[in-house]
Amino acid sequence: MSTDTAPFGTRLQAAMAQHGPLCAGIDPHRGLVESWGLTYDLAGVERFAMTCVEAFGGSVAAVKPQSAFFEVFGAKGVALLERVLTDLRDAGTLTVLDVKRGDIGTTVDAYGEAFLGKDAPAAADAITLSPYLGYGSLRPAIDLAHATGRGAFVLALTSNPEGAQVQHARLADGRSVAGAIADEAGEDNAEARGRGELGSIGLVVGATVGSAVRDLGVDLPGMAGPVLAPGLGAQGATADDVRSVFAGALPQVLASSSRDVLRAGPDVAALRDRARAVATQVAAITAS
Numbered sequence: 001m002s003t004d005t006a007p008f009g010t011r012l013q014a015a016m017a018q019h020g021p022l023c024a025g026i027d028p029h030r031g032l033v034e035s036w037g038l039t040y041d042l043a044g045v046e047r048f049a050m051t052c053v054e055a056f057g058g059s060v061a062a063v064k065p066q067s068a069f070f071e072v073f074g075a076k077g078v079a080l081l082e083r084v085l086t087d088l089r090d091a092g093t094l095t096v097l098d099v100k101r102g103d104i105g106t107t108v109d110a111y112g113e114a115f116l117g118k119d120a121p122a123a124a125d126a127i128t129l130s131p132y133l134g135y136g137s138l139r140p141a142i143d144l145a146h147a148t149g150r151g152a153f154v155l156a157l158t159s160n161p162e163g164a165q166v167q168h169a170r171l172a173d174g175r176s177v178a179g180a181i182a183d184e185a186g187e188d189n190a191e192a193r194g195r196g197e198l199g200s201i202g203l204v205v206g207a208t209v210g211s212a213v214r215d216l217g218v219d220l221p222g223m224a225g226p227v228l229a230p231g232l233g234a235q236g237a238t239a240d241d242v243r244s245v246f247a248g249a250l251p252q253v254l255a256s257s258s259r260d261v262l263r264a265g266p267d268v269a270a271l272r273d274r275a276r277a278v279a280t281q282v283a284a285i286t287a288s
């Protein structure tokens with residue numbers, strides 16, 4: 001596979017301007033698959049996933065397949081995931097693979113090659129990374145993303161309430177863990193910031209986190225990368241939450257929605273219409 005020429009952040013910025021700031025999720029979990037009248041097995045999940053590819057390809061800024069729902073079917077599920085990523089790329093749509101990888105540096109190096117390398121078998125435009133073995137342990141994947149024009153979203157303030165236990169903690173220097181992660185991502189985006197472009201290393205910050213961004217000193221404008229924001233819809237976050245949580249950083253927000261959009265299936269046109277409607281709604285929020 002050839003290396004993309006423009007950096008991920010630049011390509012994402014263009015896609016958000018064209019389609020609106022929505023990342024549509026592909027989460028084929030049992031309940032949703034069965035609600036589409038499909039059997040919960042590899043064939044049903046394949047039908048579900050390929051329907052999503054048809055509906056979202058060319059219609060939204062980015063698509064986020066959740067790796068777990070493919071891995072659960074073993075090697076054949078992973079092969080299906082690789083096909084989903086390839087078909088979306090062929091449709092000209094950016095992919096964010098939600099794999100939440102993180103480990104010691106040598107292992108992160110291999111994760112990077114698996115998803116962000118020039119010849120990655122499951123190549124995505126960006127992946128989610130967990131910094132809870134230390135942000136520095138992600139260095140091989142972050143450097144590789146920069147080298148191949150790809151990107152990463154590092155977990156900073158996740159949408160689940162349990163995340164606060166770790167992410168709200170304070171370091172010896174007084175910064176919060178989430179704030180320090182944002183600062184480190186900002187250093188990785190320094191070049192893009194200098195060019196006035198969106199960086200390729202983003203953060204995951206849930207739209208459900210209330211006042212945490214402000215209270216914990218998480219400097220999103222200074223971070224200068226995209227903010228993948230799950231939580232809208234199925235997890236209870238509203239348009240008002242997006243406005244208040246991300247005040248001052250709204251142009252960086254890429255809202256992520258899985259169940260709220262997927263419930264519109266299995267009809268391809270209905271699914272596409274729902275994704276476009278949510279994208280339009282989020283665009284109105286982030287432009288306000």
Ligand SMILES: O=c1ccn([C@@H]2O[C@H](COP(=O)(O)O)[C@@H](O)[C@H]2O)c(=O)[nH]1
Binds near residue numbers: 160
């Ligand atoms: O902080 C996070 C990070 C990732 N997710 C993922 O998003 C979807 C759930 O989205 P819904 O729109 O609520 O259906 C799932 O893949 C999670 O792993 C998250 O929810 N929170």
